[in-house]
Amino acid sequence: MNYETGLILSIILLPSVIALLLVMIRRIIGPYAGWIAGITAGLNLLATLALLPLLRQGIEPHIALNWLPQAGIQFILHLDWLTFPFLFTEALVTVFALIYALGYHHPDERTPFFYALLLIFGVGMAGTTLAGSVFLFYVFWELMLVASCVLILAWGEGPNNGSVALQYFLFTHLGSLLVLVALINLYDAAGSDSFVALRSGISLAPAAVTTITALFLIGFGVKMAVFPLHIWLPDAHSVAPMPVTIMLAAAMLSMGVYGILRFPMSIFSPSQIAMFALPMMVAGLVSQVYGALMAIAEQDIKRIIAYSSVSQMGYILFGLGTLTYEGIAGATLHVIYHGVVKALLFMCMGLVIRATNKRQISELGGLMNKIPLTAACCAVGVLAIAGVPMLAIFNSEWMIYSGGFHTTYPGLAVAMVLGSLLTVAYxxxxxxxxxxxxxxSDGNLIPVSAAMRLPTVVLAGLTLLAGLFPSPVFAWIDQELTLILGGLW
Amino acid sequence: MNTAFNSILILACGALAIYLLARLFSARNELLACCTVLVFFLAGLVLFSKLNLNSKFWLEIPSSGEFMVSGEQEWPGESASRLIAGTAIALGFLVSLYSSRYLEQDQRYKTYYPLLLLTVAGLVGMVYTTDLFLLYLFIEWMSVCAYVLVAFRRQTNTATEAGFKYLIMGSVGTILFLLGLAWIFRVTGQIKMPLQAAETSAWASAGLVCILTGLGIKSAFVPLHTWLPDAHSRAPSSISALLSGIIIQSCFFVWLRVGLGLGVSKQVLGAVLIWLSIANMIVGNFMALVQIHVKRLLAFSSIAQMGYILFSFGIGLYFDFPQAILAGFLYLVIHAALKSLAFLSKGICHFYYQTTLIEDMRGIAKHLPLAALTLSLSLAGLAGLPPLIGFSGKWFILTSALSTLQPLALVGTGVFLLTNLISLGYYLPLIAQLYASQPHRNEAAPTLRISPWMAIPVIALSGLILAASIYPAPWVKWLSPIIFISEGG
Structure with missing residues (x-):
């Protein structure tokens, strides 16, 4: 065990242990549960950032233990440049969601469980990105689902959170099962479940490659919630308590993107998956337009942002579908920026809902002078998501469109650019x-705690910063692409 | 064979001794339970006393796939018999410990423990014997005890009815068995397996069909399963644990042994099993969805889980794939642990709060946190959520089914995955009920301490399941030295 393996192990172990402690000795540390969880998430973010210089030096931390040797199943944690952007997004979003939760969540006797589950949810996502073997990947993939489902079930807002949680679980589990079948096929073909073995060449019949890729795309598409696999998303996002919504929308959706990049795109050569390029681009376009239209039609402000996720995942899928350098770089960049901006927007909506106790857009209005800080943050968020230059998302959208123009279907890219008008509209x-x-409204506004305002302001600042100085983040993506593309393009 | 005989002797004599103890000294429940536990312990010890410590002592299935076929003196399948018998004795051990408190409300100790011992004794004989007539006797021996135990709460009409139904259907099964046996004896003049009876004459074939149908009733193959939901839900929970956990599985094991021992080809048996498994998975899972009684739900879940076991064995036989057979044995043991844990935990809820309906379980976690936790653990395991051992078992079944890449296996896999998804539709709401925040009718009921007699078996089983989930390697290794051929190269 050296420094770098210790770091990646701690990213998984520290929150798990803290979560366990929060539950075990809740009578003692219960009142401080939120702070403990927040600090844990902060340490995790620091550990993630500490990995950056190591990656720059070309060190890829790797832990491999035998788990079930009879079946060739190993416990492998591995960090490379493809993992990093997703791990970073997850760690960042978790920290902000937990700080936000300090103000949002009303403490009661179940509070330690709430924070423990938020941490476990984070572990699920971090583990999904760090896992270096098929079995472990699936274990974390499902942990993420179980933890978030329990959070929706137990702390969901509204009368029918039970059925929403069940719908969420069943629908995303269907996607997981498709992924599982594809994973097992790969594992059977490679005879080992480590990603290294998968990457270093498995020979499959073209029909098998097509089937496996299709299974992966549909399975991960459910998690990404692209049209028409999105039906779990609006309900789950609007029912979940705000910190959970933030983690769902800003971090968990992108795990589907990670899956697509990690499995079909890294394992198969571009020519093998070229036939999926057009379907992915079309699905991306349809998703973008559909999500935006639904967001325009929706009345509930939380659901508007939820549908906006469907639309934004459309951009990302389009970028991946171009199978070009620019498109994939743009898509990965979009994951990070979308994480920040979506978290920001949900936080603003949370502030509005908490202050006014209303969720219908028709009942709201004229809050500019009442809560100017929230209005300013929200302005940054909506301008960013509309793709205004100098704000984060403009950069990634630029790359995605540019990727689209490099394909043989520039018409789709034009449609994509025009479709983004709808985003501006909503x-x-x-x-x-x-x-x-x-x-x-005649009533006074309810004062909102500083713990909810602080992360909102910081995220608004980050959005501006990321838009002005995109190059450091872009440098990560660049490294990731050499890893996936491996000089093949 | 000797160890098995000794073990049966101990169980039977123990039954007599405990009956006399109860009759002559009117001993207390706890004392009788402790004696029963002791008898089970001794029987288990004797069964494993002749362990030769070479690596092939449990599931001795050669990699050629020659599974339980003729040997001169001893059957190679004997180690598999030992696995089943060992599991039954272990369950009996836990159940009798559990009953020392659970039975308090029934007051009929003096017949309960002897019957429990005799059931297991019959089971041990049944899975070991190679003589068809002895087999008939042992099946009757076990079944008669099981009928009485199902109707043990004779003061309730439902239990009597269920026991009667089980008796009628079970007797039809044994009569069919006897009829088939007679025909086969008429043709071949022999009753000792292995026996080439399958293709000798029409009489022998008809006899074979009768025998397999009779055993099929006992193993609750759909559509011969109709007795099971009643019997398993009306029996005391401790008995349900045994019935659902091992008895139907051991009957299936005998079905397999007789089928192979009478010379039915593996392909035919395999194909029959795959189609039966599809029926079992569909009927079990869909029927479980509509249940309102917790124990009926668990009973239908047993039919479904039987389907998974049958599927695995079917794949193994049809495609001559020993890996799948081992996966089947593994899943059989996993299911025994999970299902008996579910029934025992449910029994605790029933013992303290008289819950029978799913509705009654609402918010039970407030009153019985331990039972709710272990019940959720077992349900999550049965649903196959990673990283629990139930998922590892399903992973093995899936990997072996998918690696065949044959249409029949793929159809079965499709049903397997779909019904697995559907099964979440009853496992998850039940778990959600346990932890629901609004208590239903037990609101005013005091929080009781669970008696350690009942807590210890449940905790022990949960600990075993958790340990096997976190680090399955030694367990799998222990259960089978050759579970995956790839290990040896």
Missing amino acids: ALRLFMEIFWGDYT
Whole structure:
């Protein structure tokens, strides 16, 4: 055990142990559960950042233990440049979600469980990105689902959180099962479950490659919630308590992107998956337009942002589908930026809902002078998601479009650019309806805790910063692409 | 064979001794239970006393796939018999410990423990014997005890009815067995397996079909399963644990042994098993969805889980694939542990709060946190959520089924995956019920301490399951030295 393996092990172990402690000795540390969880997530973010210089030096931390040697199943944790952007997004979002939860969550006797599950949810996502073997990947993949489902079930808002949680579980589990079948096929073909063995060449019949890729794309597509596999998302996102929604939307959806990059795209050569390029781009376009239209039609402000995720995942899928350098780079960049901006927007909606106790857009209005700070943050968020230059998402969208123009279907890229007008429409509508106009309600606003405002402001700042200085983040993506593409393109 | 005989002798004499003890000294429940535990312990010790410590002592299945076929003196399948008998004795051990408190409300100790011992004794004889007539006797021996135990709560009409139904259907099964046996004896003049009876004459074939149908009733193959939901749900929970956990599986094991021992080809048996398994998975899972009684739900879940076991064995026989047979044995043991844990935990809830309906379980976690936790653990395991051992078992079944790449296996795999998804539709709401925040009718009921007699078996089983989930390697290794051929190269 040296420094770098210790770091990646601690990213998995530390939150798990803390979560266990939160539950075991909740009578003693119960009142401080939120702070403990927040600090743990902060340490995790630091550990993730500490891995960056190591990666720059070309060190790829790797832990391999025998788990079930009779079946060739190993416990492998591995960090490379493909993992890093996703791990970073997850760690960042978890920290902000936990700080936000300090203000959002009303403590009661179940609070330690709430924070423990949030940490476990984070472990599930971190483990999914760090796993270096098929079996372990699936274990963490499902842990992520179980933890988030329990959070929705136990702390969901609204009368039918039980059925929403069940729908969420069943639907995403269907995707997981497709992924499982594909994973087992790969494992059978490679005879070992480590990713290294998968990458270093497995020979499969073209029909098998097509089947496996299709299974992966549909399975991960469910997690990404692209149209028409999105039906679990609006309900789950609007029912879940806000910190959970933030983690779901900003970090968990991108695990589907990671899966697509990690399995079909890294293992098979571009020519093997070329036939999926057009379907992916079309699905991306449809998802983008559909999500935006639904966001325009929706009345509940939380659901508007939820549908916006469907639309944004459309951009990412389109970028992946281009199978070009720019497109894939743009898609990965979009994962990070979307994580930040989506977290920001949900936080703003949380502030609005908490302050006014209303969720319908028609009942809101004229809040600009009442909560100017929230309005400013929300303005940054909606402008960013609308793709205004100098804000984060513009950069990634630029790359995605540019990837689209490099394919043989530039018409699709044009449609994509035009489709982004709809994004502008719902984003501006959201802002105008909430903050513009006359303040109609007669009651006073409820004061909101600083723990909810602070992360919102910081994320708004990050959005500006990321838009102004994209190059450091872009350097990571660049490294990742050499790993996936491996000089093949 | 000697060890098995000694073990049966100990169990039977123990039954007599305990009956006399109860009759003559009207001993207390706890004392009788402790004596029964002791008898089970001794029987288990004797069964394993002749362990030769070479690596092939449990599941001695040569990699050629020649499974339980003729040997001169001893059957190679004997080590598999030992696995089943050992599991039954271990379950009997836990159940009798558990009953020392659970039975308090029934007051009929003096027949219960002897019957429990005799059931297991019959089971041990049944899985060991190679003589068809002895087999008939042992099946009757076990079944008669099981009928009485199912109707043990004779003051309730439902239990009597269930016991009667089980008796009628079970007797049809044994009569068919006897009829088939007579025909085969008429043709071949022999009753000792292995015996080439399958293709000798029409009478022998008809006899064979009768025998396999009779045993099929006992093993609850769909559509011969109708007795099972009643019997398993009306019996005391401790008995249900034994019935669902090992008895139907051991009957299936005998079915397999007789089928192979009478010279039916592996392909035919395999194909029959695959189709039966599809029926079992579909009927079991869909029927479980609509149940309102917890124990009926668990009983239908047993039919479904039997389907998974049958599927694995079917793949193994049809494609001559020993890996799948081992996966089947593994899943059989895993299911025995998980299902008996479910029934024992449910029994605790029933003992303290008289819960029978799923509705009654609402919020039971507040009153019985331990039972709710272990019940959820077992349900999650049965649902196959990673990283629990139930998932590892399903992983083995899936890997072996998918690696055949044959249409029949793929159809079965499709049903397997789909019904697995459907099964979440009853496992998860049940878990959610346990932890629901609004208690149903037990709101005013005091929080009781679970008696250690009942807590210890449940905790022990949970600990075993958790240990095997976290680090399955030694367990799998212990159960079978050759579970995966790839290990040896």
